[in-house]
Amino acid sequence: MYDKTLAEQSQALANGDISSVELTQSYLGRIKQLDQHYNCYISVTEDLALKQAAAADTRRANGEAGALTGIPLAYKDLFCTKGVRTSCGSKMLDNFIAPYESTVTQHFQDAGAVMLGKTNMDEFAMGSSNESSYYGVVKNPWDTTAIAGGSSGGSAACVAARLAAGAIGTDTGGSIRQPASHCGITGIKPTYGRVSRYGIVAYASSLDQAGPMAQTAEDAALMLNTMAGFDHRDSTAIDKTVPDYTATLNDSLEGLTIGLPKEYFTAGLDNRVARQIQQAVAEYEKLGATVKEISLPNNELSIAAYYVIAPAEASSNLSRFDGVRFGYRCDNPENLEDLYKRSRSEGFGEEVKRRILVGTYALSAGYYDAYYIKAQKIRRLIRDDFLNAFKECDIIMGPNAPTPAFNIGEKCDDPVAMYLSDIYTLSVNLAGLPGMSIPVGFADNRPVGLQIIGQHFDEARLLNTAHRFQQVTDWHLKAPATAALI
Numbered sequence: 322m323y324d325k326t327l328a329e330q331s332q333a334l335a336n337g338d339i340s341s342v343e344l345t346q347s348y349l350g351r352i353k354q355l356d357q358h359y360n361c362y363i364s365v366t367e368d369l370a371l372k373q374a375a376a377a378d379t380r381r382a383n384g385e386a387g388a389l390t391g392i393p394l395a396y397k398d399l400f401c402t403k404g405v406r407t408s409c410g411s412k413m414l415d416n417f418i419a420p421y422e423s424t425v426t427q428h429f430q431d432a433g434a435v436m437l438g439k440t441n442m443d444e445f446a447m448g449s450s451n452e453s454s455y456y457g458v459v460k461n462p463w464d465t466t467a468i469a470g471g472s473s474g475g476s477a478a479c480v481a482a483r484l485a486a487g488a489i490g491t492d493t494g495g496s497i498r499q500p501a502s503h504c505g506i507t508g509i510k511p512t513y514g515r516v517s518r519y520g521i522v523a524y525a526s527s528l529d530q531a532g533p534m535a536q537t538a539e540d541a542a543l544m545l546n547t548m549a550g551f552d553h554r555d556s557t558a559i560d561k562t563v564p565d566y567t568a569t570l571n572d573s574l575e576g577l578t579i580g581l582p583k584e585y586f587t588a589g590l591d592n593r594v595a596r597q598i599q600q601a602v603a604e605y606e607k608l609g610a611t612v613k614e615i616s617l618p619n620n621e622l623s624i625a626a627y628y629v630i631a632p633a634e635a636s637s638n639l640s641r642f643d644g645v646r647f648g649y650r651c652d653n654p655e656n657l658e659d660l661y662k663r664s665r666s667e668g669f670g671e672e673v674k675r676r677i678l679v680g681t682y683a684l685s686a687g688y689y690d691a692y693y694i695k696a697q698k699i700r701r702l703i704r705d706d707f708l709n710a711f712k713e714c715d716i717i718m719g720p721n722a723p724t725p726a727f728n729i730g731e732k733c734d735d736p737v738a739m740y741l742s743d744i745y746t747l748s749v750n751l752a753g754l755p756g757m758s759i760p761v762g763f764a765d766n767r768p769v770g771l772q773i774i775g776q777h778f779d780e781a782r783l784l785n786t787a788h789r790f791q792q793v794t795d796w797h798l799k800a801p802a803t804a805a806l807i
């Protein structure tokens with residue numbers, strides 16, 4: 322059953338072909354055998370999962386089941402889950418047991434979903450490769466010498482390796498789309514404000530957004546139905562009706578105008594990736610879409626603007642981890658200053674410290690105008706570029722990353738090279754737009770994803786666009802050979 326999509330599993334549960342306890346046990350068995358090769362999970366919550374599965378079966382027997390009742394899912398380890406460790410991939414929170422539940426995971430609980438465990442991630446969601454976790458690198462199930470992509474690498478890899486029916490991640494500058502792309506799965510970052518951030522450990526609050534990661538657009542739609550919605554506990558959650566994202570999946574694409582930004586298809590883009598994107602776009606033309614060149618003139622400034630704004634917000638958000646109120650505390654501090662200094666020096670990894678330093682610098686008196694204010698002005702220009710482009714097209718397509726998954730270790734010593742791999746994803750977060758990745762082929766043995774960018778609150782259209790493609794292709798059904806071991 323692990324090779325089936327979430328929607329198919331939901332149907333099998335409804336038909337009584339399998340129980341949630343059986344399904345959950347089969348995933349737990351696979352995780353035990355296979356996760357040592359990938360390192361997708363930081364914590365596996367076996368007892369809780371079996372208890373939730375039994376409750377789901379009872380609920381179904383009482384005729385109260387919904388689409389996600391009994392479905393085994395995995396949560397990125399920055400969603401607070403009451404009574405369960407929520408580490409954020411950091412030594413700082415290695416001992417943190419969340420005292421409350423995030424809104425998103427509460428929604429899944431209310432729907433009767435089963436939590437298999439918490440997935441590996443770049444420390445505090447900072448990274449593009451999932452190499453900065455305190456719990457070790459996540460390996461790409463298609464090729465374990467390759468990165469899985471970050472920061473939601475554990476969530477992407479566990480779906481690719483069929484170690485969960487679906488997973489959730491967060492995307493601040495590409496962390497759902499990039500690992501989805503590198504692992505050959507489907508992931509959507511909704512519009513900023515569409516999904517509540519309450520109970521998600523904050524990285525950069527004006528950019529963070531949670532979304533589903535699954536095999537198919539249909540699966541993602543089922544999950545987003547449960548995740549999206551207003552929440553009075555998140556002041557940036559938007560009070561707007563949530564459509565049924567599955568209702569429009571089959572709508573025709575006749576007359577859809579696809580914009581291809583000319584700035585995306587330049588020398589910086591790997592030829593093999595470009596080829597797969599072009600083939601996917603050609604498939605869309607067959608489905609009735611028309612293609613148009615558009616321009617996003619300020620896209621190249623997105624890296625500079627993002628890598629000021631995100632660290633600035635992170636430096637503020639992460640100030641709470643001081644060894645007093647939260648997190649790791651050093652041994653035998655000599656005095657208060659020593660306690661702060663050593664707890665933070667020992668608790669945070671290198672990349673997190675780099676971001677805190679950059680962010681603190683950018684916000685300090687004298688530099689604030691030169692860096693932070695300037696970055697905010699560029700952010701507005703980037704947003705305006707998209708709004709202008711959407712006067713000419715309905716959706717925008719392009720790559721998620723300039724290359725297929727690179728080798729583990731390749732960019733670790735060069736933070737700027739790592740940041741440059743975010744060139745196609747950051748601007749979408751800066752503009753608050755929804756973006757999605759779907760698998761559209763391979764470069765050698767490594768998956769390539771197509772990015773689909775929509776207008777604010779256009780998730781239904783993105784999912785529809787993705788679903789129609791998946792009706793006529795089978796990239797989304799391919800699984801790495803190792804996933805079939807048991």
Ligand code: GLN
Nearest residue numbers: 446447448493494495496
């Ligand atoms: N790679 C980007 C960063 O390191 C984005 C990460 C994310 O989306 N969480 O900040």
